Amino acid sequence: MSTTFHSGISNSTDILIVGGGLAGLFCALKLAPRPVTVISAAPLGEGASSAWAQGGIAAAVGEGDTPEAHAADTVAVGGGIVDEAVALSLAREAPARIHDLLHYGVPFDRDLEGKLAVGREAAHSARRIVHVQGDMAGKAIIAALITAVRNTPSIRVIEGYAAEALLTEGDTVTGLQLRKADDPAAAPVIIASRAIVLATGGIGHLYAVTTNPAEANGIGLAIAARAGAVIADPEFVQFHPTALNVGRDPAPLATEALRGEGAILINGKDERFMLARDPLAEFAPRDVVARGVFAEIAAGRGAYLDARSLGPHLAGKFPGFHAKCMAAGLDPATQPIPIAPAAHYHMGGIAVDHHGRTSLKGLWAGGEVSCTGAHGANRLASNSLLEAVVYAARIADDINGQTIARAPAPTTPQVRPNAAMPPLREANLRAMMSSHVGVIRNGDDLAEAIRTFVVIEQTTGNIALRNMATTALIVAASAWSRRESRGAHERSDTPAEDATQRHRTMTTLDEARNVAASLVNTASLKRTSAGA
Secondary structure (H helix, E strand, C coil): CEECCCCEEECCCCEEEECCCHHHHHHHHHHCCCCEEEEECCCCCCCCHHHHCCCCEECCCCCCCCHHHHHHHHHHHCCCCCCHHHHHHHHHHHHHHHHHHHHCCCCCCECCCCCECEECCCCCCCCCEECCCCCCHHHHHHHHHHHHHHCCCCEEEEECEEEEEEEEECCEEEEEEEEECCCCCCCCEEEECCCEEECCCCCHHHCCCECCCCCCCCHHHHHHHHCCCCEECCCCEEEEEEEECCCCCCCCECCCHHHHCCCEEEECCCCCHHHHCCCCHHHCCHHHHHHHHHHHHHCCCCEEEECHHHHHHHHHHCHHHHHHHHHCCCCCCCCCEEEEEEEEEECCEEECCCCCECCCECEEECHHHEECCCCCCCCCCCHHHHHHHHHHHHHHHHHHCCCCCCCCCCCCCCCCCCCCCCHHHHHHHHHHHHHHCCCCECHHHHHHHHHHHHHHHHHCCCHHHHHHHHHHHHHHHHHHHCCCCECCECECCCCCCCHHHCCCCEECHHHHHHHHHHHHHHHHHHHHHHHC
């Protein structure tokens, strides 16, 4: 059922789930018949990156494959900082979560014997990706879960409201501040609750070129950080190497499953440039492929996905990719398709434990907004949807084992006027994230970005832009502090890994602001010295 409500303060014993993507919906279903309220800024299924996922879900369900092998592949691509216990437990729970999704009606592809069909993607040592119609997994999974949620009486759905702030007393959450997503001038709404699950997705829309929807703008990370939550590994942002370079925002995605079926990467001279960069060529980890694509574009040779070898079977096997190409006036069956790296997935996020608990009491986080330690510095393909369902189920189990007290009406809600979003300032933030905190970084650019973001964060009257700047500041500050290259974090001024930095990052908004303050002071001293 869908619900709208008027502004004001309401008491609630419901569990609040913020986000209508895979993690949020799956968690709500797992909590049934316990009362749950799901809050989504966009209509269910329209603002979630999981609905756009084309590859599928990684799970060791194929003959001869094992969770141990899956975990080993996860660790191998994670830049030396994957939590190995987390990776193994994730892989071991994968088959059970796949069966849950089948129960909810997800029509995973099957082979001629009726078994789950499995494909291969980059850096996997076996075929272990379960798909739906080749590249329609995300859309099919979300559609099935939306139907299940709509048919579950214990789940209330509130659409069209965006979260703006967490309300807290000390280190305990007491409620949530919302506002109509399409009316920034509307009065805020306060819901009191002592059990809140953030499942708001990632940060891709902070970048000018991204595969993510506009709702993936880092809001969940920002409101948690502003409430004092610990943030883990924020500097590690994965850029998908094969976004269609056709001038769309968001950029359409060309799934890695295409390469699994024989598509190759070429430049404008018809050269397979990945052969010289990595022994795995097109199956190298995403960060390696993204840098290869970036280098070809920077050198003026261009980069292209060549799927012509799939011939007439391409449209039937990958209907989503085929349709996106045709909509852009390109026929992938007869011509190479231009590609570029695009912000795709955030390995960092709100730090959570094995149960999905954050550092704030009464606050859980699941899906891309969280950081479990499973991905390290570089995510293994198709592990994101798996992590979302595994931790959504764990969060539900953890909450079901607790009695949630009624929350009192917050005594100090963060109600404030909200200025209109300044479009140019938002565009400038996104452009700076792409140019200064993108595929390849350096200390000077990161410092400039940090000084810019902290000014926006502390001066803007628009709450949504403030939250975007908060997340951008945390990402840039951690990227500046990690003076090495590791996984998806590549710095041209420190191109090698540093063994002393082979550890995860744990930080807070206050620490990011301290970095900004030191850089502002340094810049002021330099200007003073130059003037003298």
